[in-house]
Amino acid sequence: MITFYPGPSKVYPQVRQYMLDAYDSGILSANHRSSAFMQICEKTLGLLQAKLNIPETYSVVFVSSATESWEIISQSFTQNSSHHYYNGAFGQKWYEYAHKIVSQATSQAFDSNQNPVLTEVPEECDVICLTQNETSNGTQLPAAFIESVKTNYPDKLLAVDATSSLGGVALRIEQADIWFASVQKCLGLPAGMGLLIVSPKALEHARKISDKRFYNSFLFMYDNIQKYQTHYTPNVLNIYLLMRVLESVEPLDSIADKIRQQAANWYTFFDNHPSLKPLIHNQEVRSDTVITIGATEDKIAFIKQAAQKEGIVLGNGYGDWKSSTFRIANFPAITEQEIRQLQALLKNIDK
The missing domain is CATH 3.40.640.10 (Type I PLP-dependent aspartate aminotransferase-like (Major domain))
Known part of the structure; x- marks a missing residue:
């Protein structure tokens, strides 16, 4: 998992x-x-x-x-x-x-x-x-x-x-x-x-x-x-x-550089996605470590279910955004291979 x-x-x-x-x-x-x-x-x-x-x-x-x-x-x-x-x-x-x-x-x-x-x-x-x-x-x-x-x-x-x-x-x-x-x-x-x-x-x-x-x-x-x-x-x-x-672990500056680049890649991925968009459109205040994605409630439920079938757990939405978002951790322990696997799933979600 x-x-x-x-x-x-x-x-x-x-x-x-x-x-x-x-x-x-x-x-x-x-x-x-x-x-x-x-x-x-x-x-x-x-x-x-x-x-x-x-x-x-x-x-x-x-x-x-x-x-x-x-x-x-x-x-x-x-x-x-x-x-x-x-x-x-x-x-x-x-x-x-x-x-x-x-x-x-x-x-x-x-x-x-x-x-x-x-x-x-x-x-x-x-x-x-x-x-x-x-x-x-x-x-x-x-x-x-x-x-x-x-x-x-x-x-x-x-x-x-x-x-x-x-x-x-x-x-x-x-x-x-x-x-x-x-x-x-x-x-x-x-x-x-x-x-x-x-x-x-x-x-x-x-x-x-x-x-x-x-x-x-x-x-x-x-x-x-x-x-x-x-x-x-x-x-x-x-x-x-x-x-x-x-x-x-590596020194913090090295870890932070990697996390920041991964976050930029995630936001580029979703900015270009046909149906999934970042909840936060103001790029100046987007988190580097928690990527929150919005869509319709039905789409969110479908994506989480599809990910579960592939052995991937996505974060639920929280508070006012509980049903209309899912969250992706961008933490240091998560590997590039795992990120590529999730992106491949999300890339094909509308097909």
Whole structure:
């Protein structure tokens, strides 16, 4: 079975051997206060900084998922309120969840085909929240826009959801104060773990708030990771697998170049297709990692069924586009041969 589902998505093929290695090494039975685990934790954190171009001054902690980070940001980094800027379902969900924790949270929605322009940020808000890659509709925020937000609002923290881009897009981590993502997309691993990346400025702000009310309060997590430990029993297998994958993959800039070229090829393919067209017609905001294609509901159902017969899984549409789109993951673990196989199927879909 070939999967193009945009998360959980295809894992790197070498993960099979890495899982066997993890079992044979005994690390799966080691406790998370042991020297064996601490060595793996330290090595993994170093590889994350080296391979994902994370500045050494930033801290990385392991969380259960990207969506857990929504809660941590509201509890540990938001003193007054957060302001959420979004154009799709996941950005909206982040706002709605944050609003349950901090009732003063505000939002600004924009159209998925619109070039982003951030306005009306409340003076009292601490954190501006952006979704770099909106998985529901296949859009991404240009790096220049994220930089402009950072420049125009230097006194606020900038938090960015990079769930469908971390590990596949050459993100400039220094552009924001908080980044978060899950490992089951561009990092090519099984679901069940996320990463929260925090700048010195955000750490200082968290210390000012001094939130220690919850087990997942960031300061508790930070204190433990300084010892290469975790505050709760972690997903040891995924940390080990992340270490092994990071050891084996190319530098991020090389991966991002490949992903960007594959995305350009995908969009050219669909721009020239007789009946299947990208949902996002504004080329400046099209995602490199999640390709969202629109058609009639009957056509979408037919295509997914035809792909299933060929052993190919396509991503369902999401939210407002659930029935009128399908999504294609353009993640690093997916091979060129698999892409050619899917394109051959789609090329003949109207014949």
